[in-house]
Amino acid sequence: MKWLLLLAMLPLAAAAQEVRPSRDFLSPALRAQQEDPSRHPGWLWVDEGEALWRRGEPSCRSCHGDIAGMRGVATRYPAVAADGALLNLEARIERCRVENQRAAPFGPESEALLALTAAVARRSRGMPMSVPVDGPAAAFLEEGRAFYEARQGQLNLSCGQCHDQNAGRNLRGDVISNGLGTGYPAYRLEWNGMGSLHRRLRACSLGVRATQFPLGAREYLTLELYLAHRARGMPVEAPGLRR
């Protein structure tokens, strides 16, 4: 009987696997540098983003006030907009850029969009992720979960086989983290610049020789929602610093 009970609890135990903040997997040196704006090159993008916030007609500030008011926003993204579309922070900003600022979109992975996203996200730095996954978000979440759990690519690996089963182990020179999006956009030394979460996801797809989806693709957006849900309670680290 006790044995049966234990057996019944097994799947639960597996699902409740512990997820740790991304910074816990960084080398001590990189971790210290991530926490120190004076030594973190990502802060150049934050500064640029704050300048952009005040620029344009109408400016972001003219509607939203000081950027300090963006506190906590990044903990709730990706989110479903009034029209039913799933928007990550980048897409939400692009929407304001086009529909409210009435200007040409910045474009995916543009320095301006990365800068504004970093500037907005950093206002949530240290705050716990708490993305809503009920109502219209529920179906998107399941789509993201299915993608996360599916083996894929010529190397036939699921995200979880690396980021759950093997977190903390070494993959060549990398320590495998829990694969959260909380540090993005991040300054990556290998990129020699700032990059989005979707750019990082394309690298993981390439790593297992799977189809790489375009930045902003539905597959990566729903995956981003699932990663945000996995990261529930974990601190926002953006802008992150990565090797």
Place this chain on the structure above:
Amino acid sequence: MRWALALFLATPALAGVAPFLVTGDAIETPLAASPGDAARGAAIVRNRETANCLICHAIPDARERFMGDVGPSLAGVGSRLTPGQIRLRVVDPTRLNPEAVMPAYHRVEGLTRVDARHQGRPVLTAMEIEDVVAYLAGLKE
């Protein structure tokens, strides 16, 4: 008739996967006609563009830095496993354990969302598998 025969022979080559027979936890018969070469196998195991085994495994070579530890060290694998057992583990470890993390290096069936550049081709050819088996079988300690 000659044409039909050629087509028949060409089919496995097109798919790129040599036919093989699993007995117990091994593939006893080599996949290629000529014997594997351990030196070539050593190069394949280190190759970052193809096999890339060292992202997950260590080999007994002090010059190699940053080897992975997702899989067990391959030091002494030639004493632990027979060549046939090694062959199956490199060809397709999911035949032993459906949950295996170790990728199948000689398989094209049943894969999802494979990058177009790699579609329909296994990671390693039959000859490369034999080279890798020859190298690993020689790692006695």
